[in-house]
Amino acid sequence: MATFAIGDVARRTGVTVSTIRYYESIGLLPRPERTASNRRTYGEQLLQRLSFIRHSRELGFEIPAIRELLILADSPTASCADADSIARQRLHEIDSKLERLQALRAEIQGLVDTCSRGRVATCRVIAALAENSADQGREMASADERAGCRTDRPLGGRPNGTVRRKAVRR
Amino acid sequence: MATFAIGDVARRTGVTVSTIRYYESIGLLPRPERTASNRRTYGEQLLQRLSFIRHSRELGFEIPAIRELLILADSPTASCADADSIARQRLHEIDSKLERLQALRAEIQGLVDTCSRGRVATCRVIAALAENSADQGREMASADERAGCRTDRPLGGRPNGTVRRKAVRR
DNA sequence: CTTGATCCTCTAGTGACTATAGAATGTAGG
DNA sequence: CCTACATTCTATAGTCACTAGAGGATCAAG
Numbered sequence: 001m002a003t004f005a006i007g008d009v010a011r012r013t014g015v016t017v018s019t020i021r022y023y024e025s026i027g028l029l030p031r032p033e034r035t036a037s038n039r040r041t042y043g044e045q046l047l048q049r050l051s052f053i054r055h056s057r058e059l060g061f062e063i064p065a066i067r068e069l070l071i072l073a074d075s076p077t078a079s080c081a082d083a084d085s086i087a088r089q090r091l092h093e094i095d096s097k098l099e100r101l102q103a104l105r106a107e108i109q110g111l112v113d114t115c116s117r118g119r120v121a122t123c124r125v126i127a128a129l130a131e132n133s134a135d136q137g138r139e140m141a142s143a144d145e146r147a148g149c150r151t152d153r154p155l156g157g158r159p160n161g162t163v164r165r166k167a168v169r170r
Numbered sequence: 171m172a173t174f175a176i177g178d179v180a181r182r183t184g185v186t187v188s189t190i191r192y193y194e195s196i197g198l199l200p201r202p203e204r205t206a207s208n209r210r211t212y213g214e215q216l217l218q219r220l221s222f223i224r225h226s227r228e229l230g231f232e233i234p235a236i237r238e239l240l241i242l243a244d245s246p247t248a249s250c251a252d253a254d255s256i257a258r259q260r261l262h263e264i265d266s267k268l269e270r271l272q273a274l275r276a277e278i279q280g281l282v283d284t285c286s287r288g289r290v291a292t293c294r295v296i297a298a299l300a301e302n303s304a305d306q307g308r309e310m311a312s313a314d315e316r317a318g319c320r321t322d323r324p325l326g327g328r329p330n331g332t333v334r335r336k337a338v339r340r
Numbered sequence: 341c342t343t344g345a346t347c348c349t350c351t352a353g354t355g356a357c358t359a360t361a362g363a364a365t366g367t368a369g370g
Numbered sequence: 371c372c373t374a375c376a377t378t379c380t381a382t383a384g385t386c387a388c389t390a391g392a393g394g395a396t397c398a399a400g
Contacts (some may be wrong), residue, residue, distance in 0.1 A: 007346060017347085018389060026387090037396055039347060060274060063387070087282050093274045102272065104230060105264045112257050175366095177377065187378085188358060196356090207365055209378055233356070 001043045003033075013050050020050065028067060030051060061090060173203075173211045185218050190220065198223060198237060231260060 010017045012169060023029040032040045052073070056066045065086055072083050180187045183327045193199040199219060222243070226236045235256055242253045 005346080016389080019387085020314050021349095022388060035396095037347085039396080057387090059276075060271075084282060087278055091275065091278050091282060093269060094278065098268070098275065100262060101230075101241060103270050105226075105261065105268065107260050108257050108264065110256060176379095186358080189356085191379095192357060205365095207378085208380095227356090234359080326389080 003043055004047065006040045006042070009042050009047060009050065012047060013054055015050060015054050023050070023053060026063070026069070028063065060094065061086075065090070173213055174217065174308050176210045176212070179217060179220065182217060185220060185223055185224050193220070193223060196233070198233065198240070230264065231256075235260070 005078060006020055009015075009020060015023075019028065024031060029046065032042050032046060032067070035041055049070070052070070053066055057070065061069070069083055074082075098137050176187050179185075179190060184191075185190055190199065194201060199216065200214050205211055219240070222240070225235055231239070238256060240249075251254060276325060282320070288338065
């Protein structure tokens with residue numbers, strides 16, 4: 001039975017070292033054994049748990065949901081129905097997300113199609129973005145929220161550019 | 171020509187008062203006129219600009235992209251090609267997002283379908299989440315990032331629950 | 341024995357907001 | 371006119387899920 005340093009685990013799972021430590025800090029991963037010099041050592045079991053977490057994140061599960069799943073996974077006598085219902089719920093979220101995205105796609109495609117490449121004054125891309133928001137806007141901002149339609153970042157996303165200016169202009 | 175208080179604007183556009191002020195603070199909205207008592211007053215034009223921003227956010231544009239679009243929109247003599255290319259780029263992102271989501275959907279659907287509602291020990295939902303991550307994991311975490319495949323929250327999302335404990339357990 | 345990679349902890353930063361405190365101002369009813 | 375309540379103001383801190391960096395210790399290879 002091999003043991004791994006945190007860097008090995010990172011390479012093997014595709015999760016960064018920082019993220020592994022972060023997961024440990026929020027209690028999603030147990031605190032691992034340490035070497036005499038205080039370095040973390042992981043066994044096969046933790047590799048699996050981390051894979052579980054990573055895969056779940058990839059599938060769009062949020063940390064609280066993963067926490068639930070892990071608790072279930074840790075208690076093999078529990079019913080599977082709970083895990084199933086969590087997955088089902090996620091499925092609904094995905095469907096609603098897909099719908100929104102598809103509508104969105106159609107809309108942008110339409111914009112691009114009709115763009116005449118002329119001046120902005122007549123550009124449909126900008127015109128279409130300016131209109132048709134106020135009409136259905138009224139209450140929708142939080143309707144999304146109510147529908148549980150949360151989108152999430154895909155894992156390790158951070159574009160890294162665009163430094164923030166503190167406003168001030170104009 | 172009517173003018174609106176910030177609350178009216180919020181109601182009319184579906185953007186919260188806080189968010190409007192936030193947009194102003196990052197320079198996405200211009201600083202509006204103020205009343206004698208220092209309250210913001212907005213005109214029709216700002217309503218439009220905010221609708222533009224909100225609709226763009228709904229379509230998944232990130233703030234830097236919207237900033238670009240707004241600059242274009244503000245200079246009607248500029249070429250439309252830039253706006254078009256921004257929209258096109260976004261289209262690619264959407265397509266990749268759609269693909270991922272569809273794959274994801276299929277995967278979760280598979281899990282749910284085969285769940286036998288027995289004990290967790292034999293539950294496929296948990297088993298499937300544990301496996302099949304380490305194999306394709308190796309480098310993929312940042313591959314997503316390279317593909318420019320950023321997902322984003324839908325507007326005003328914040329689930330508000332689950333208080334953070336500072337780890338410590340186990 | 342040095343060099344460079346890896347590891348440690350801790351703190352602060354990211355994007356796009358949201359929430360709260362504490363104060364001032366506006367509006368309606370009595 | 372007074373009171374009550376709503377709205378607004380600024381400023382600061384918190385959210386999620388991480389990521390980045392400082393400043394130091396330890397490891398493995400040459």
